[in-house]
Amino acid sequence: MSFLSPDLEFFIHSTSSCDVSVEALMRDRSRALQSIAILRLSVSDKVAAIQINYIKVPVAVKNDSNRPVIMDCNYSLRPDDSDLVVKWYLNDVLVYQWIPPQQPQSFGPLKDRLDLTYRATDDPKSVYRAMKIVNPTDEVAGEYKCFVSTFTDEDFSVRHMKVFVPEKSFDIFKSSFDEQFTNFTCLASEVYPAPKLLMYKTYKDEFNKVRFPTIHRELTKHNTRLFSSYVIATAPTKTLNPGTLILCEVRIPGTGYVRIKSLLYYPEGNI
The missing domain is CATH 2.60.40.10 (Immunoglobulins)
Known part of the structure; x- marks a missing residue:
């Protein structure tokens, strides 16, 4: 049996319910802010991660023209990235590899067909990112893939190149x-x-x-x-x-x- 007036009893009940609702809202707001912070951190990490900005591969070149072809792979790294490796593939076969501070190497179809002294930039982290094919012939036509990796991340990009022979x-x-x-x-x-x-x-x-x-x-x-x-x-x-x-x-x-x-x-x- 209640000795409170109906109006006072309603006021106390309403105030108690309001307090509970406010506490629940504060908890939900706290969880939402935590989720946003985690999302921002995740997005920031993705944006700052290694990424290939673009690669340059000619669409088509003339066979046996004695004109060199340069294939460039422009990428961005984080300041704390380590264990950088740059690789180029031709039709899924490894043809070029650079692991700083070592000198680049050529393999497979492009073995001894590259100018390994070619420098794309003066930046130690990208100096040998590009390939220079001395004299492209029809054997080196196909799909080229630049693959860049570090200790924590990796990225790649693909382009095609045709080598054509004009009519005799x-x-x-x-x-x-x-x-x-x-x-x-x-x-x-x-x-x-x-x-x-x-x-x-x-x-x-x-x-x-x-x-x-x-x-x-x-x-x-x-x-x-x-x-x-x-x-x-x-x-x-x-x-x-x-x-x-x-x-x-x-x-x-x-x-x-x-x-x-x-x-x-x-x-x-x-x-």
């Missing part, structure tokens, strides 16, 4: 002619990788060129891994005015390599 010969000529149709043949030999041939006609300049319908296309792969290809295109003879410019374009996909050859059409022969 390239020609276009009128292959047949009658009152209804005229055929033109374009051929490119000993190319790598497989080329793409396209034929056009134009009356003024290359910006107004029109594709020729192709009636035959053939691609041959030689034992040397090189390709030869030819296409035959046709056009109604009545659409070919004397002096029409016939164009053939050879492209090596994925390399940016393009070459164009042309002839002037005259019914009595080629000029």
Whole structure:
């Protein structure tokens, strides 16, 4: 039995409940602040961890050009990072390794094909981060991976490089002619990788060129891994005015390599 008035009893009960709620809120707030602090620490640790900023690998280079190629691997380290190791892989095969303060080494497909004295920077922690291939050939095409590690962390990045072989010969000529149709043949030999041939006609300049319908296309792969290809295109003879410019374009996909050859059409022969 309560001797308190109903109003006083309600006030005490409400005050007690409020105290409990405040205590619970304070506990929840404390837990939330701890979680935020842990999250911030984790994010800060990730941001400061070793990371590769970018790698530079040419998309395509000409085979046996006697021009060196440099592949660079730009990375960031924490001040207290130790046991740095920089590795390069070609198609998952180790080809380069640098463990400071030792000198870099070459392996596998790039053994004795690198200039190991090449210095990318003057920073002792990144001086030998890059590879310099003295004379790239088609044997060194493929996927390149830079892998950087320390005692506590690691990172890697991947790029592809193609090594192309321009055509040994390239020609276009009128292959047949009658009152209804005229055929033109374009051929490119000993190319790598497989080329793409396209034929056009134009009356003024290359910006107004029109594709020729192709009636035959053939691609041959030689034992040397090189390709030869030819296409035959046709056009109604009545659409070919004397002096029409016939164009053939050879492209090596994925390399940016393009070459164009042309002839002037005259019914009595080629000029």
